[in-house]
C-alpha cells in the first residue's frame with residue numbers, strides 16, 4: 001500500500017471530501033428523502049400516515065434494524081411508475097456526485113415493489129435509465145445489484161429471479177438484505193447457487209446485527225464476494241484472519257450502525273480496528289435519507305470520532321475501487337486519479 005504524506009487535522013475533512021471514491025452499499029430506496037416521498041405521494045395520489053415532512057422526519061428514531069425497516073418499506077410505497085424510480089435514483093446521483101463519488105453499485109429491493117403490483121420492468125428500467133444518464137451527465141458510473149428480502153421464503157427469491165431474467169444484462173449481481181437475525185444466509189443457498197451459475201456477482205448483508213456465523217455461511221455457502229456490514233466479525237479472530245487472508249471486502253456503514261444502535265456512539269465504532277487488522281473495509285452510506293448522511297458525512301464524522309488520518313483515507317478510497325465490480329482497466333483509471341488527488345493535495 002502506498003504511503004501517504006501526513007495531512008494537517010484542519011485539512012483532513014477537505015481531503016476526505018475531495019478524494020474520488022466508490023460507494024458499494026447504498027439501498028436506493030433508502031435515498032428517498034422525505035421531501036421526495038411527499039412529492040411522489042402527491043403525484044401518485046398515495047395517502048401517507050404523516051401530515052408533513054417534519055412529522056415524517058421526526059419518526060426517524062430507530063432502536064434496531066427492524067424498527068427502521070418498518071418505516072423504510074412504508075416510505076417506498078409512493079414508488080409506482082418508471083419515472084418515480086428514475087427520479088429517486090437521479091436525486092441520489094446528484095448528491096453523491098457532489099461528494100466525489102465516481103462509481104456506485106446500487107442495491108434495489110424489487111420484492112418491496114412487485115408485492116404492490118409494480119412490475120420488475122418498471123423498477124429496473126427506471127433505475128437503469130437513471131444509471132445511463134448519471135454516467136453521461138454527472139460522470140458517475142453506476143450498476144445495479146438486485147437484493148432478495150431474507151425475511152421472505154427462498155421460493156419468493158426464485159420467483160423474483162425469474163421475473164428479472166429478461167433484464168439480467170442490466171444487473172451486475174445479487175444481494176441479500178432485510179431482517180437478519182433468524183434469517184441466516186444458508187436459507188438462500190439454492191437461489192444463490194443459481195445466480196452464480198448465471199454469472200452474477202454475489203454479496204450479502206451479514207454480521208450487521210447477526211452473529212459471525214452468518215458471515216461464515218455467507219462466504220462458504222452463498223459464495224459471496226463481499227460482505228455488507230460485517231462489523232460483527234471483530235468478535236471472531238479466526239474469521240478476521242479469513243477475511244484478511246482472502247481479501248474479502250466489508251462494506252461498512254458507520255452512520256447506519258450508529259442510528260440502528262449497533263454501536264452506542266461513533267467513537268466506539270470498530271472501523272479502525274478492522275483496518276488495523278488488514279481487512280479490506282470500505283465506507284458507505286446504506287440508507288442516507290434515513291441515517292443522517294451521504295458519503296462525505298460518513299467519512300468526516302467517522303474520522304473525527306475515531307481520530308483516523310490521511311493514510312486511512314487513502315486505504316478506504318483505494319479499497320472501495322478494489323472491492324468494486326468494475327473491470328481491471330476502469331480500476332486502474334480510478335486508482336490513478338486517486339493517487340493524483342493525494343499527490344497534489346496541499
Ligand code: HPA
Nearest residue numbers: 027177178179205286287
Ligand atoms: N440492513 C438490512 N436490510 C436493509 C438495510 C440494512 O442496513 N437497509 C435497507 N435494507
Ligand code: ZN
Nearest residue numbers: 027205228286
Ligand atoms: Zn444495507
